[in-house]
Amino acid sequence: xxxxxxxxxxxxxxxxxxxxxxxxxxxxxxxxxxxxxxxxxxxxxxxxxxxxxxxxxxxxxxxxxxxxxxxxxxxxxxxxxxxxxxxxxxxxxxxxxxxxxxxxxxxxxxxxxxxxxxxxxxxxxxxxxxxxxxxxxxxxxxxxxxxxxxxxxxxxxxxxxxxxxxxxxxxxxxxxxxxxx
Amino acid sequence: xxxxxxxxxxxxxxxxxxxxxxxxxxxxxxxxxxxxxxxxxxxxxxxxxxxxxxxxxxxxxxxxxxxxxxxxxxxxxxxxxxxxxxxxxxxxxxxxxxxxxxxxxxxxxxxxxxxxxxxxxxxxxxxxxxxxxxxxxxxxxxxxxxxxxxxxxxxxxxxxxxxxxxxxxxxxxxxxxxxxxxxxxxxxxxxxxxxxxxxxxxxxxxxxxxxxxxxxxxxxxxxxxxxxxxxxxxxxxxxxxxxxxxxxxxxxxxxxxxxxxxxxxxxxxxxxxxxxxxxxxxxxxxxxxxxxxxxxxxxxxxxxxxxxxxxxxxxxxxxxxxxxxxxxxxxxxxxxxxxxxxxxxxxxxxxxxxxxxxxxxxxxxxxxxxxxxxxxxxxxxxxxxxxxxxxxxxxxxx
Numbered sequence: 001x002x003x004x005x006x007x008x009x010x011x012x013x014x015x016x017x018x019x020x021x022x023x024x025x026x027x028x029x030x031x032x033x034x035x036x037x038x039x040x041x042x043x044x045x046x047x048x049x050x051x052x053x054x055x056x057x058x059x060x061x062x063x064x065x066x067x068x069x070x071x072x073x074x075x076x077x078x079x080x081x082x083x084x085x086x087x088x089x090x091x092x093x094x095x096x097x098x099x100x101x102x103x104x105x106x107x108x109x110x111x112x113x114x115x116x117x118x119x120x121x122x123x124x125x126x127x128x129x130x131x132x133x134x135x136x137x138x139x140x141x142x143x144x145x146x147x148x149x150x151x152x153x154x155x156x157x158x159x160x161x162x163x164x165x166x167x168x169x170x171x172x173x174x175x176x177x178x179x180x181x
Numbered sequence: 182x183x184x185x186x187x188x189x190x191x192x193x194x195x196x197x198x199x200x201x202x203x204x205x206x207x208x209x210x211x212x213x214x215x216x217x218x219x220x221x222x223x224x225x226x227x228x229x230x231x232x233x234x235x236x237x238x239x240x241x242x243x244x245x246x247x248x249x250x251x252x253x254x255x256x257x258x259x260x261x262x263x264x265x266x267x268x269x270x271x272x273x274x275x276x277x278x279x280x281x282x283x284x285x286x287x288x289x290x291x292x293x294x295x296x297x298x299x300x301x302x303x304x305x306x307x308x309x310x311x312x313x314x315x316x317x318x319x320x321x322x323x324x325x326x327x328x329x330x331x332x333x334x335x336x337x338x339x340x341x342x343x344x345x346x347x348x349x350x351x352x353x354x355x356x357x358x359x360x361x362x363x364x365x366x367x368x369x370x371x372x373x374x375x376x377x378x379x380x381x382x383x384x385x386x387x388x389x390x391x392x393x394x395x396x397x398x399x400x401x402x403x404x405x406x407x408x409x410x411x412x413x414x415x416x417x418x419x420x421x422x423x424x425x426x427x428x429x430x431x432x433x434x435x436x437x438x439x440x441x442x443x444x445x446x447x448x449x450x451x452x453x454x455x456x457x458x459x460x461x462x463x464x465x466x467x468x469x470x471x472x473x474x475x476x477x478x479x480x481x482x483x484x485x486x487x488x489x490x491x492x493x494x495x496x497x498x499x500x501x502x503x504x505x506x507x508x509x510x511x512x513x514x515x516x517x518x519x520x521x522x523x524x525x526x527x528x529x530x531x532x533x534x535x536x537x538x539x540x541x542x543x544x545x546x547x548x549x550x551x552x553x554x555x556x557x558x559x560x561x562x563x564x565x566x567x568x569x570x571x572x573x574x575x576x577x578x579x
Contacts, residue, residue, distance in 0.1 A: 005370065006370070006372060006387075009370075009387055009389075009396075012394075012412065013396070013410070013412055014215075014219050016215065016216075019211065019212065019215055020208060020212070023207075023208055023211060027199070027204070027207075028197050028199065031197055031199065032195065032197045035197075036192075045203075049207050049210065049211075052207070052211045053210060053211055053214045055211075056211045056212070056214040056215035056218065057214050057215070057217075057218040058218075059215065059218065059219070060218070110200060110203065111199055111200055111203040111204070111207065112197060112198070112199060112200075113197075113198035113199060113200060115196060115197070115198060117195060117196065118195055118196070118197060121191065121195055136192065137192070140188075140189045140192040140193055141192050141193060141195075143193075168188050168189065171188055171192075172188050175188070175191075
């Protein structure tokens, strides 16, 4: 398997093949992460699309010291936060126009085909406080280290580990009572 | 209750399906964004060309010490040829007597080069460099260097070897590894891959450090580089890629003997490349900040140019001879006003100084924006700076 470092090397030299490979390698993971963080497929699709477009445009500036998977996951997490912030502002401004979650599974040109299992898991994740949801998704789903999540959330590693543990506990109890996955 | 591990497993392994049509459409968007963001490679100093030789980086480490220097070589993937080691290329290059290569510069112009290598030292003792699109043929020997400009019917003569580089072509990989990559704690990676150009498996040597990125395609048979691409190069390097390399070809007769054609204007210049780190040039940065020094040297330089004091201007910009300064700034009726000095910025391929945009008015009313490089150096423990040419093409504002 071609390592990420080589892919990045080639990508920075303008290789379309390398970019395609990065996309194929990580798109599913990022889509899964984005839906977990947002519980809204359209927004998740938009965010992952934007993350890849921005990534493609950053080839000459990209200075990646850590791993690529973690870097892309952080980009998705940051975009998801921005989106959540924007949504909250919108909801405050116009409380009657709140969008329903996962209401758009049959719209045309959808990217994610939402399985029942994914839907149930995301609904369970959506019941966690956002910081816990983020810690659980980034660690368990995107494989990010607690240290990197701590940096992203600007808290100590212990706090992230606690958020992760509490998140998992809560998720376990939700899933046990609400659904059978 | 489910065990914690099961929940983690569930999250990790949850399937996601995607619409393959949308997959393709998104990928097209991404590739489109990638294509539009691709820029031409960064630009070398373009008025007073520094050809190959890099006197700025004092990298002369003793060869014996170099050979025992420790270097981490990361084998990137499992397909890397286990039999190959970088030392094989270093050894193979010691048997090079001549090199003939076709290269491309940072502005995508073709360059043909012949080099006669001193097998003992690996130094490039003789050069023949033909840059047809630039209109320049450079021929050098240890005694003399000629820069012939056929279109301008002019030849510039510099005493001594003006084209020798700290990075010797005869020891190219060795010098890059130990003089460029290792001091910057860079990384060397070795990969084996199919090369569509040659339709053969090749070994790719990737060398990357803070200021340098190179990929060299190594022939698994001869262990010699057959192609080299640069993303970031050593200061002053004009070559972006070496596209074809031929080793130990017989030299065409009289290749390095230059006879000055009749009726050609002859300009004699001193060896400019030796002066950039000469303490007699430039200004001191003692007691002032680098930013203040940058502004000061640019102001002084233009004050001198505007007052036609090219001798003093040359003392601040030693890479340009007095004649070259007169030629460059005497055009358009001469500079009459330094309009502004902008904010400095760095450019990827200009790694020996910062660029400052400067707007200058000429007597015919033309306003040019130039991007001057300020080079800081520490000589005998004292910090000083000189101007080192331009980092990108100047543009006409009015």
